[in-house]
Amino acid sequence: MIAYLIRRIMYAIPILIGVNLLTFALFFVVNTPDDMARMQLGIKRVTPDAIAKWKEQHGYDKPLLYNAQAKSSGKLTNTIFFEKSASMFVFDFGYSDDGRNISREIQTRMMPSLAIALPTFFVGLLIYITFALLMTLFRATALDIAGVALCVVLMSVSGLFYIIGGQFMASKMWHWMPISGYAGGLDSIKFVVLPIIIGVAGSVGSSSRWYRTIFLEEIGKDYVRTARAKGVSELRVLFRHVLKNAMIPILTGVVVVIPLLFMGSLLTESFFGIPGLGSYTIDAINAQDFSVVRAMVFLGSVLYIVGLILTDISYTVVDPRVRLQ
Amino acid sequence: MMPVILWTDALIFLLIAVGIASAWWIRHRPHLMLPWQRVARSSVGMVSLLVLSLFIMVGVLDTLHYRAALPEKNNGQTVYSPEVLSAFDALVSGLRNRTEKTYSAPLAAYLYAKESIETPDGKLLRDYPRLKFGGAHLDNPERELAGDVFKRTLLGTLGGLLVALLLTGGVVKLYPATRKSKPMGAVFIAALVISGVIGAVANLTLAYHVLGTDKVGQDVLYLSLKSIRTGLVIGTVTTLVMLPFALLLGVAAGYFRGWVDDVIQYIYTVLSSIPSVLLIAAAVLMMQVVIEMHADWFDLEAKRADVRLLCLCLILGVTSWTGLCRLLRGETLKLREQEYIQAAQAFGVSSFRILTRHILPNVMHIVLISVVMDFSSLVLAEAVLSYVGVGVDPTTISFGTMINAARLEMGRDPMVWWALASAFGFMLVLVLAANLFADAMRDAFDPRLNRTEGVT
Numbered sequence: 001m002i003a004y005l006i007r008r009i010m011y012a013i014p015i016l017i018g019v020n021l022l023t024f025a026l027f028f029v030v031n032t033p034d035d036m037a038r039m040q041l042g043i044k045r046v047t048p049d050a051i052a053k054w055k056e057q058h059g060y061d062k063p064l065l066y067n068a069q070a071k072s073s074g075k076l077t078n079t080i081f082f083e084k085s086a087s088m089f090v091f092d093f094g095y096s097d098d099g100r101n102i103s104r105e106i107q108t109r110m111m112p113s114l115a116i117a118l119p120t121f122f123v124g125l126l127i128y129i130t131f132a133l134l135m136t137l138f139r140a141t142a143l144d145i146a147g148v149a150l151c152v153v154l155m156s157v158s159g160l161f162y163i164i165g166g167q168f169m170a171s172k173m174w175h176w177m178p179i180s181g182y183a184g185g186l187d188s189i190k191f192v193v194l195p196i197i198i199g200v201a202g203s204v205g206s207s208s209r210w211y212r213t214i215f216l217e218e219i220g221k222d223y224v225r226t227a228r229a230k231g232v233s234e235l236r237v238l239f240r241h242v243l244k245n246a247m248i249p250i251l252t253g254v255v256v257v258i259p260l261l262f263m264g265s266l267l268t269e270s271f272f273g274i275p276g277l278g279s280y281t282i283d284a285i286n287a288q289d290f291s292v293v294r295a296m297v298f299l300g301s302v303l304y305i306v307g308l309i310l311t312d313i314s315y316t317v318v319d320p321r322v323r324l325q
Numbered sequence: 326m327m328p329v330i331l332w333t334d335a336l337i338f339l340l341i342a343v344g345i346a347s348a349w350w351i352r353h354r355p356h357l358m359l360p361w362q363r364v365a366r367s368s369v370g371m372v373s374l375l376v377l378s379l380f381i382m383v384g385v386l387d388t389l390h391y392r393a394a395l396p397e398k399n400n401g402q403t404v405y406s407p408e409v410l411s412a413f414d415a416l417v418s419g420l421r422n423r424t425e426k427t428y429s430a431p432l433a434a435y436l437y438a439k440e441s442i443e444t445p446d447g448k449l450l451r452d453y454p455r456l457k458f459g460g461a462h463l464d465n466p467e468r469e470l471a472g473d474v475f476k477r478t479l480l481g482t483l484g485g486l487l488v489a490l491l492l493t494g495g496v497v498k499l500y501p502a503t504r505k506s507k508p509m510g511a512v513f514i515a516a517l518v519i520s521g522v523i524g525a526v527a528n529l530t531l532a533y534h535v536l537g538t539d540k541v542g543q544d545v546l547y548l549s550l551k552s553i554r555t556g557l558v559i560g561t562v563t564t565l566v567m568l569p570f571a572l573l574l575g576v577a578a579g580y581f582r583g584w585v586d587d588v589i590q591y592i593y594t595v596l597s598s599i600p601s602v603l604l605i606a607a608a609v610l611m612m613q614v615v616i617e618m619h620a621d622w623f624d625l626e627a628k629r630a631d632v633r634l635l636c637l638c639l640i641l642g643v644t645s646w647t648g649l650c651r652l653l654r655g656e657t658l659k660l661r662e663q664e665y666i667q668a669a670q671a672f673g674v675s676s677f678r679i680l681t682r683h684i685l686p687n688v689m690h691i692v693l694i695s696v697v698m699d700f701s702s703l704v705l706a707e708a709v710l711s712y713v714g715v716g717v718d719p720t721t722i723s724f725g726t727m728i729n730a731a732r733l734e735m736g737r738d739p740m741v742w743w744a745l746a747s748a749f750g751f752m753l754v755l756v757l758a759a760n761l762f763a764d765a766m767r768d769a770f771d772p773r774l775n776r777t778e779g780v781t
Contacts, residue, residue: 014591015591015594015595015598018591018592018595019595019598019599022595022596022599023599023607026607026608026611027607027611035614035618152757152760152761152764153753153757155760156701156753156756156757156760157749157753157756158705158708158709158724158728158749158752158753158756159705159709160708160709160712160728160749161749164728164732164735164745168735260600263600266602266713267709267712267713270713281603281606282713285606285607285610285713285714285715286714288610288614290610293603293606293607293610294607296600296603297599297600297603297604297607300598300599300600300603301598301599301600304597304598304599304600305598
């Protein structure tokens with residue numbers, strides 16, 4: 001198991017280098033440091049001197065990928081690419097364009113993101129699976145058909161509608177919840193309830209339908225027929241046999257998402273004015289702050305890879321037949 | 326008049342050509358027709374296809390672009406207007422040209438905001454002014470409006486039903502087989518309902534703004550109908566550009582294995598490990614910078630907006646091909662162990678021929694299913710991306726830009742709800758129809774699913 005984990009982590013390194021190369025190519029080759037300097041300085045003050053100075057200040061006064069003038073290994077290390085990406089591997093993201101330490105920003109903004117993402121995730125999982133189990137229990141009856149129809153309608157509604165509609169209802173009609181903003185500590189509860197409800201409602205359609213398909217796949221198998229033949233009640237079949245055996249496909253889809261919860265939700269956070277990582281990213285996108293976007297891309301892919309590894313480990317927990325080697 | 330072919334137009338024409346060609350190809354091959362006949366037997370599938378084809382019709386009409394000739398001539402040469410119009414614009418020119426000053430509610434005769442009006446006896450009065458076009462034929466809107474709207478709706482509905490009855494009557498006469506089949510009954514009823522609604526709306530638009538007007542007084546119905554093309558382009562062109570990648574790489578990785586598989590797996594793991602929203606945002610940002618710096622590339626504003634739309638499709642395509650690629654790789658891995666493939670290899674058939682003759686036809690159902698499944702999520706993604714500010718050009722009319730503009734007016738009292746409601750409503754109908762059609766297609770094409778459905 002340990003050997004397996006180490007090997008997986010080693011595999012992650014070339015992938016992360018690939019991610020870095022890609023974002024680097026996107027940002028620096030299409031948009032050269034000269035262009036960045038011009039954009040940051042504004043049109044009026046653009047002189048060659050000013051550009052050179054800006055580049056020096058921000059560490060862009062080196063060749064992009066390959067430094068022909070440097071010696072031996074310096075040919076590769078004394079470049080913008082190496083300097084900007086090597087530090088990322090130890091999670092030092094440098095400074096954003098307005099001079100703040102990105103790593104510290106990420107640390108402080110993580111909590112609000114988690115305060116919304118974690119409850120949304122777990123409450124959602126509970127509701128979706130319950131709904132899907134109910135549909136499976138009443139399968140091929142009018143209730144099931146109505147449930148599936150409802151799911152299809154819900155999944156055809158734009159996510160923006162849930163957010164805008166929910167925000168409007170809460171603010172105009174009920175007056176019991178702040179529409180946006182955030183406070184630390186226990187006060188945060190009243191700020192996060194609405195985003196959580198909307199987050200859960202937003203994917204109830206697609207998720208429940210997906211779980212229903214998984215359960216239906218299992219319920220057609222022989223062991224279920226055997227259990228029923230033994231006289232096990234239908235509810236017990238569902239919970240003890242079907243749910244347990246459906247765990248592998250469920251985990252495949254679910255565990256990958258858990259680490260990404262840190263990233264928050266771009267839309268929800270910016271709509272509700274929550275100072276989390278999602279709104280941080282959106283602000284950076286709108287301000288064209290590339291160092292922040294690059295940091296978030298890197299963080300996102302690290303978390304995704306962690307998610308993949310966690311998925312494999314979770315298989316060993318639910319299915320004793322799986323051994324990681 | 327000078328026809329203009331934008332990049333996305335060309336791709337849509339290509340798509341239509343491919344569609345017609347493959348329909349021709351399938352027509353004479355019974356084993357390929359079989360799943361389609363299964364789709365034709367599903368009521369839900371056929372009704373949603375009817376709705377979808379209406380949307381597609383609007384989209385295709387809106388794709389035939391041209392520039393109108395201006396009346397004055399420059400040294401005998403015809404001068405063309407810088408504005409790029411489409412056949413659809415020409416068709417509904419009434420809707421397009423009858424703009425009010427600012428917001429007005431659906432079917433209203435008065436403007437949304439109060440203004441100073443000069444009464445005939447010279448006094449200034451602050452009141453809601455009459456609309457220039459909405460209900461302009463009424464003498465006393467307060468009394469006559471409801472009755473007039475009712476009368477027009479009724480007449481329009483009846484007219485629509487009459488046309489629909491004549492049309493469906495003709496179809497039944499020509500193809501008597503349709504009279505008995507179950508889905509056709511549902512399709513006829515749906516066609517009647519739809520044409521009734523269209524008739525009523527068309528009749529009302531002659532005198533009113535059925536869905537109100539937006540901030541600059543444009544008819545919301547017109548904006549919603551124009552948005553359809555953008556949605557369709559995003560949903561289809563994206564697939565068109567990503568399909569070659571996914572097919573080629575997925576099948577190659579599964580068939581050749583070894584280092585080819587390693588390289589391709591590496592590429593798609595890298596791409597899929599970046600959160601897609603971030604990758605899209607980053608790529609769109611870069612594209613914006615490039616387009617802004619090279620404003621001289623485009624002689625028309627419409628061309629710039631169109632290139633942005635195309636780039637968005639390309640970017641969405643690059644970020645979304647990995648899922649399909651993985652599926653195809655898995656399926657090809659399974660297929661290559663089949664006996665008929667091994668037999669072909671033993672006979673010395675070349676890899677290229679095995680891939681095109683044996684593997685490709687056998688993975689086509691996966692491609693088709695995932696293409697129609699992706700369509701609806703792409704339409705929805707456009708709205709979200711435009712909201713975040715990394716979507717289509719702000720001058721392109723799309724559901725996303727409509728929602729974005731309308732969102733800012735939520736706080737006004739009385740509320741301006743109609744633009745939002747129309748954008749969401751049109752989007753819901755389009756996506757719902759696409760989802761239902763995709764389900765019908767999946768049921769018909771997926772052999773595995775059919776079996777499990779049979780058990781339950």
